[in-house]
Amino acid sequence: xxxxxxxxxxxxxxxxxxxxxxxxxxxxxxxxxxxxxxxxxxxxxxxxxxxxxxxxxxxxxxxxxxxxxxxxxxxxxxxxxxxxxxxxxxxxxxxxxxxxxxxxxxxxxxxxxxxxxxxxxxxxxxxxxxxxxxxxxxxxxxxxxxxxxxxxxxxxxxxxxxxxxxxxxxxxxxxxxxxxxxxxxxxxx
Amino acid sequence: xxxxxxxxxxxxxxxxxxxxxxxxxxxxxxxxxxxxxxxxxxxxxxxxxxxxxxxxxxxxxxxxxxxxxxxxxxxxxxxxxxxxxxxxxxxxxxxxxxxxxxxxxxxxxxxxxxxxxxxxxxxxxxxxxxxxxxxxxxxxxxxxxxxxxxxxxxxxxxxxxxxxxxxxxxxxxxxxxxxxxxxxxxxxx
Numbered sequence: 001x002x003x004x005x006x007x008x009x010x011x012x013x014x015x016x017x018x019x020x021x022x023x024x025x026x027x028x029x030x031x032x033x034x035x036x037x038x039x040x041x042x043x044x045x046x047x048x049x050x051x052x053x054x055x056x057x058x059x060x061x062x063x064x065x066x067x068x069x070x071x072x073x074x075x076x077x078x079x080x081x082x083x084x085x086x087x088x089x090x091x092x093x094x095x096x097x098x099x100x101x102x103x104x105x106x107x108x109x110x111x112x113x114x115x116x117x118x119x120x121x122x123x124x125x126x127x128x129x130x131x132x133x134x135x136x137x138x139x140x141x142x143x144x145x146x147x148x149x150x151x152x153x154x155x156x157x158x159x160x161x162x163x164x165x166x167x168x169x170x171x172x173x174x175x176x177x178x179x180x181x182x183x184x185x186x187x188x189x
Numbered sequence: 190x191x192x193x194x195x196x197x198x199x200x201x202x203x204x205x206x207x208x209x210x211x212x213x214x215x216x217x218x219x220x221x222x223x224x225x226x227x228x229x230x231x232x233x234x235x236x237x238x239x240x241x242x243x244x245x246x247x248x249x250x251x252x253x254x255x256x257x258x259x260x261x262x263x264x265x266x267x268x269x270x271x272x273x274x275x276x277x278x279x280x281x282x283x284x285x286x287x288x289x290x291x292x293x294x295x296x297x298x299x300x301x302x303x304x305x306x307x308x309x310x311x312x313x314x315x316x317x318x319x320x321x322x323x324x325x326x327x328x329x330x331x332x333x334x335x336x337x338x339x340x341x342x343x344x345x346x347x348x349x350x351x352x353x354x355x356x357x358x359x360x361x362x363x364x365x366x367x368x369x370x371x372x373x374x375x376x377x378x
Contacts (some may be wrong), residue, residue, distance in 0.1 A: 004286045011199035084280055090279030093272055095195045104342040111339075132355065136346060139356045142335025145327055150300075152282040152291040152308040157328060161327060166321065167328045170359035 001042050005084035008091050009039055009099065036098035042090070043102055059180075062126040064117035065140075065168050066176045072144060073161035076151070086148045111137045118172070127174040136171045143167045190231050197280050198228055198288065226288035229272070232291055248369075251315040253306035254329075254357050255365045261333060262350035268341070275337045300326045307361070316363040325360045332356045337367035 003020065014035055018025045032038040055154045057065050061086060073083050092103040114137035121127040144164055151158040192201045192209065203224055204301040221227040247326045249257050264271050281292040303326035310316040333353055358364060 008197065008280055008283050010197055011283065024242045079245055081282075084277050087283055090275050090338055091197055093338065094197050094200070094276055100342070103338075107339050107342060108346075123259060135348070135355050137340060137354050138336070139332055139352045142339060142352065143332045143356070144335065146331025146336075147327070148333035149279055149282065149292075149334060150296050150327060153289070153296060157297075159324070163324050163331065166324050167332070167356065167360065170362075171356065 001045065001084055002080060004039065005080050005087060007096065008087045008092070009035075009038055009108050011090065014038075024063055037090075039098055040102070042084070043099060047156075056114065058117075061117060061120040061124045062172070062177055063180070064113070064172060065121070065172065066179060068114075068140065068144065068178050069165045069168065069176060072164040075148070076160055077184060079142070079152070079155075082148050083152055086145070089145065090149075100158070109143065112118055121172070127172045131172065139171055140164075140168055190233065191269060192250065192275055193228065193231055194269050194276060194348065196274050198224075199280065199283070203227075223252055226289055228277075229291070232277070232288060234296050247302065248305075250306060250309040253365060254310070255368060257303075257329065257333065258354045258357065258365060258367050259335070260331070260351055261353040264337070265340070265344075265349055268344075272341055274374055275276070275334070275341060278334065279338075296330065300363070301329050303329055307308045310361070310363070316361045319363065327355075329357055 003017050006011075007016070009076060014025045014028055014033070017038065018028045022029070028038070029106075032041055048178050055144050057062055078139055088099055091097060093101045111134070115133045118127065118131065118133040118136060144160075147158060147160045147163055192206050196202075196205070201224070203214045203217055206227065207217045210217070215226070218285065218353055221230055236290060247253055278292050280286060281288045300323070304322045306323040307320065311318055313321075333349075336347060336349045336352055340349050354365060
């Protein structure tokens with residue numbers, strides 16, 4: 001993860017990965033069939049800690065939008081993960097990139113999840129009717145992504161969580177519920 | 190520009206650039222001292238057509254925010270430029286990337302330009318007082334960036350201009366003025 005985050009996929013070398021984990025390149029290739037296979041493994045590992053894997057366990061309605069803000073807050077304490085995601089998602093649009101379908105599918109899934117949460121929020125009476133849920137969902141995800149690049153370049157100038165919350169409140173014409181509990185590392189939310 | 194857009198900087202080869210323009214690698218290096226120097230040249234060329242170079246000529250107040258929406262609309266017809274920007278801006282956060290300072294300075298300049306336009310919009314009575322202009326500016330720029338990656342991966346699903354306009358209207362609590370004129374390719378705005 002560290003190698004892909006600091007080099008990008010295209011510029012990462014198996015030699016560096018092998019050196020970091022104390023294996024030979026052949027040793028790494030014993031566990032992963034190729035550099036592309038290693039990337040898939042890294043993305044799967046990352047997903048295990050991420051909103052994309054919340055599935056049926058995700059908070060409903062505006063509580064899910066609060067969860068996105070909490071994720072942005074949480075992300076400010078894990079620069080490596082943010083960098084990995086920002087670099088690989090953009091790099092995935094280059095020709096023949098092995099993570100292109102991964103990110104295309106991932107964004108479609110995220111948009112669907114936010115759209116579903118917005119529908120729930122309307123049903124719960126949390127947000128007004130008449131919003132274009134597809135556009136709002138697309139814009140919220142875009143804001144979170146774009147903030148990551150600005151924050152990585154100027155961490156002292158950018159507050160990802162504050163800007164995410166401001167954008168979500170504006171786009172939904174609604175306040176967000178409080179976080180379920182103070183964030184504590186290692187504790188399930 | 191095409192090589193950096195389709196490969197990223199790290200993965201681009203001078204050999205490919207040279208072949209595209211019908212020169213030897215030595216011929217390319219006669220005009221640009223290094224691959225990093227070539228990247229600087231490409232970014233300077235791109236800027237010549239971009240909002241970052243509007244300077245004192247930029248529209249004032251909400252007319253500038255309309256200009257951002259028009260830029261997003263325009264961008265949907267120039268995939269190569271969008272890809273170049275999306276790939277290089279994110280890649281710039283990798284270790285030792287030669288465009289890191291370029292993008293750090295560029296984002297700071299864009300934020301300042303949008304903040305200035307928001308102050309003008311308040312003075313003109315176009316938007317209400319009490320907005321956090323820094324946060325709103327950061328979020329607008331972030332939305333535009335994030336939309337580019339989603340659009341590059343799914344151009345038929347994402348309307349960059351519509352999502353940008355929705356976000357700006359929501360964040361400023363204001364409508365946007367009409368475009369100064371219908372967009373026409375090749376005509377100065």
